[in-house]
Amino acid sequence: MFKSLALIRESIVGMVGLALILFWVFxxxxxxxxAPFPPNATIMPMALPGMEGPDGAVFxxxxxxxxxxxxxxxxxxxxRVLIFAPLATFCAYAVGIPMGLAAGYRRGMTDDVLSFIxxxxxxxxxxxxxxxxxxxxxxxxINILVAVTFAxxxxxxxxxxxxxxxxxxxxxxxAAETRGESPWRIMMIEILPNARGPLIVDACLRLxxxxxxxxxLGFLGLGLPPPDPDWGGMINETRSMATSFPHMTxxxxxxxxxxxxxxNLLADGLREVSLRD
Amino acid sequence: xxxxxxxxxxxxxLTMVVVSILLFLLLEINSAGVAIKVLGPYTSxxxxxxxxxxxxxxxxxxxxxxxxxxxFIVGDFGDSIRFKVPVGxxxxxxxxxxxxxxxxAMAVVIPLSLILGVLAGMREGSTLDRVIxxxxxxxTSIPEFASAVFLSTIFVFYLDILPGTxxxxxxxxxxxxxxxxxxxxxxxxxxxxxMTRASMAEVMTTHYIRTxxxxxxxxxxxxxxxxxxxxxxxPFTVIMLQINWLLSGVIVVEFAFAYKGFGALxxxxxxxxxLFMIEACAMVAVFVAxxxxxxxxxxxxxxNPRIRFA
Numbered sequence: 001m002f003k004s005l006a007l008i009r010e011s012i013v014g015m016v017g018l019a020l021i022l023f024w025v026f027x028x029x030x031x032x033x034x035a036p037f038p039p040n041a042t043i044m045p046m047a048l049p050g051m052e053g054p055d056g057a058v059f060x061x062x063x064x065x066x067x068x069x070x071x072x073x074x075x076x077x078x079x080r081v082l083i084f085a086p087l088a089t090f091c092a093y094a095v096g097i098p099m100g101l102a103a104g105y106r107r108g109m110t111d112d113v114l115s116f117i118x119x120x121x122x123x124x125x126x127x128x129x130x131x132x133x134x135x136x137x138x139x140x141x142i143n144i145l146v147a148v149t150f151a152x153x154x155x156x157x158x159x160x161x162x163x164x165x166x167x168x169x170x171x172x173x174x175a176a177e178t179r180g181e182s183p184w185r186i187m188m189i190e191i192l193p194n195a196r197g198p199l200i201v202d203a204c205l206r207l208x209x210x211x212x213x214x215x216x217l218g219f220l221g222l223g224l225p226p227p228d229p230d231w232g233g234m235i236n237e238t239r240s241m242a243t244s245f246p247h248m249t250x251x252x253x254x255x256x257x258x259x260x261x262x263x264n265l266l267a268d269g270l271r272e273v274s275l276r277d
Numbered sequence: 278x279x280x281x282x283x284x285x286x287x288x289x290x291l292t293m294v295v296v297s298i299l300l301f302l303l304l305e306i307n308s309a310g311v312a313i314k315v316l317g318p319y320t321s322x323x324x325x326x327x328x329x330x331x332x333x334x335x336x337x338x339x340x341x342x343x344x345x346x347x348x349f350i351v352g353d354f355g356d357s358i359r360f361k362v363p364v365g366x367x368x369x370x371x372x373x374x375x376x377x378x379x380x381x382a383m384a385v386v387i388p389l390s391l392i393l394g395v396l397a398g399m400r401e402g403s404t405l406d407r408v409i410x411x412x413x414x415x416x417t418s419i420p421e422f423a424s425a426v427f428l429s430t431i432f433v434f435y436l437d438i439l440p441g442t443x444x445x446x447x448x449x450x451x452x453x454x455x456x457x458x459x460x461x462x463x464x465x466x467x468x469x470x471x472m473t474r475a476s477m478a479e480v481m482t483t484h485y486i487r488t489x490x491x492x493x494x495x496x497x498x499x500x501x502x503x504x505x506x507x508x509x510x511x512p513f514t515v516i517m518l519q520i521n522w523l524l525s526g527v528i529v530v531e532f533a534f535a536y537k538g539f540g541a542l543x544x545x546x547x548x549x550x551x552l553f554m555i556e557a558c559a560m561v562a563v564f565v566a567x568x569x570x571x572x573x574x575x576x577x578x579x580x581n582p583r584i585r586f587a
Contacts, residue, residue, distance in 0.1 A: 013411065120295050123570065127525030128543060128562045132555060135547030136303060212420040216529055219422040220544060235422060239533070246430040253423040261418035268414055 014269015020262030024255075028078040036060075037069035039076035040227050049247050062247045064238055070248065074255045077229035081259065084141070084224075085210045088148035089203060092210075095149055096156025101187040103157070104164025115161070118154035126151055130213065134222045141224055144217060148210055159202055163195035170194075197274055204267035208260045215256050231256045281578060285571050296563050297349070300556055301342050308334040314552050315358055349560065355553035359546070364557045367542065372561065374445075375531070375538035379523050381454055382461035387516060390466040394473020395508065399500060401478045410474065413467035421526055425460045425533040432456065443534040457530045464526060469515055476511040480504050510580045517573035521566045 008014040027034060036057060037043060045067035052058055061070040099118075103111040121129070133147040167173065168191065176186045217223040218232020219239075231252045238248035305311055311334065312325035329335060333344065348355070354364035397409035419427070433441040433456075443453035480486060481504060489499045527540035535541070539558065546554035 013414075120292055120299075123292055123296065123563055123567050124559075125521050125524035125562050125566050127528050128559060131528065131544055131547045132303075132559055135550070135555075208418065215420055216422060219529065220532060221548070232422070235426060239426060244434075246434050249426045250430055253426045257419045257423045260420065261415060264414050264418045 008266075008269055008273060011269035011272050013265050014273065017262045017265025017267075017269055020258055021266060024078050024259050024262070025082060027075055028082045031075045031079055035069075035072035035075040037072040039073045039229050040068060042067040043069060061251045062245075064234070064248050065241060065245075070234075070251055073229035073234060074231070074252055077231045077234065077252070078255070078259075080224065080228065080230055081211055081214065081256070084144070084214055085207055088145050088214075089152070089207050089210050091145055091149040092152035092206070093156055093199075093203070096153040097160050097192065098187075099153070100157040100160025101164050101191060104161040105168050105183065105187050105191060107165075111161070114157065118157045121151065121154045122158075124151075126213075127216065130217065131220070131222065134217060139217070139222045139225065144214065144224065148213060152206060152210070156202070156206070159198065160195065163198060164191050167191045167194055201267050201270045201274065204263050204270060208263035208267070211256065211260050211263070278578070282575055285574055289567050289571050292567055293560075293564065297346060297560060298342065300559055301345060304552055304556060305341070305345070306338065311552065314550050349556075354557040357546075357551055357554045359549050359551045359554070364553050367554070368539075368557055368561065371537060371542045372539045374536070375527050375540060378454065378457055378461070378527060378530075378536065378538060379520070381458040382465065382523070383516075383519075385458070385462050386466045386469060386519075389462070390469035391473055391509070391512060393466075394470045394512065395477050395500075395505065397470070398474040398477025398481065398508065399504075401481065406474070409470065413470045413474075415467075416463050417467035417471075419463070421460050421464050421529040422533060424463050425456075425530065428456055428459055428463075441534075443536040445537060453534075453536075457534045457536050460530050460533070461523065461526050465519060465522065468522075469512060469519060472515040473508070473512045477504065477508040480508040483507075510577065513580060514573045514577045517569050517576065520569040524562050524565060 008018065043063060045063060045065060049060060049062040061074070063069055064073075099114050103114040129151050130147050133150065134143060137143040137146070164187070173186060173190050176190050181190075214223065214230075215232035215235075218230045218234075219236045221236055223233050223236075224230050234252040235249050235256075238245070241248055308329055309325065312329050313320075316325055316328055334341065336344075352365060354368070356362065357364050357367055360367055393409050393413070397406040400406060416424075429441050432439040439456055440453050441456075443457050445453055486499060486504055489503050490496070524540070527538060528544055529540070530536065531538045531541035532544055539561070542554070543558040543562070545551070546558055
């Protein structure tokens, strides 16, 4: 798979995706340097894109209803997305992988019980589950992580279980069993590394979904609390004015869509090159 | 086949029961909390206890669960805390509005994505395939709330030909249905297209298609008579499972366009801690999801002779 990570250069679609992601990573890392204004400073309300502020500085993307520079807020908002989405995805994998490995490798009761729990969670429409969890527990960073983990882990569980069911019959697993290695060692050291190919593609797609989820929660008013910029939240705050000042909403929308597109294109490119060999 | 259907039905009932237990525990295990939600925070301890006593909240939890479940099965969901009327009176009309929206979206998504998917999968790697594939990735990458903003900017702000909200306050109006349906279509068709394309592309590599081409049948006949039949089995399942996605999608779309449907109701109920409404909405959502999943499974088995009587 690391070979196909290098092979991504051969897929135009994958390279475009990677470029989009790296662009936003760059923006997030150097946010303090790039952003022309502090993200929460109220300077001049309702400025249209390209208008000049009081001290001659230009609001390239305009300002929002309370006068915060939209470009600076988008730049700083990228940090939040790029920290939370990977963190939430990581948590979901940390729960889903051991469960999937245990179910696929041990089979029997373990598999039946875990699969049943997974199917129950998966039978909820995803957003219904999020809305109920967040509305009951309250909107905070930790609760969003919990909700994403809870809702995504069963999907990961299913994929890992399927891969483990296939890989457990390989010779190297039998060899390890004959050597008398412990089940967890076999699962983590023999099976998991050999399942990484499909998991990396899935992780890219899943990151895209998690970014959508965080955006949707922000949009519904269930996201991370203000005032720090959050792309979904920015869209929610300004959408009532979108028919008269579309610039306030349209730029955060472009930002979030481009990042999701980046992950989806990268996943598609990775799948394409990994199928090739 | 009959045994299979009965077994699927059993799984479905079991899933619903477990979901109802989880939901009941999550929302009603703390009966003092229930009383505060129903009577409001500015009530005395005494008032709350009287209400709890009158509604049987001092019984053991498992008895409470069974009586709750019994009421649920006969359609008595309790009274909405916010609207002060039985939950059903609000829920069923809202569900019908969402049904109309979902049908409108599906009526376009199904033919559009099947045609595009077949066209793309017919000749894998062709320019048409490239265009359709990339196009479907791009549209599925734009979340519903984003395309809602895009589309309203174009059609409401610049062109000014469609209404920006769809509250249907003066009765049903088709014009107000267009934007919400468009958003759902834009997000959903990409996925079904990709699945149809993959299925079609796979069928095109099989031996019987090669045989049909080599024995000199016209390409059109090969596609229409041999390929399509097998290629359309997988998309059927995908379309049925898409209904599960649609239930998530309508929450965002109905919120964005102020459409008075099931999704908006669920969101409102959750934000206002309208306890019995949340329970009813969640159970209805899971019921719809589970039943479509079951139809997908049974239909797939029925359509695909290779796995019949599995």
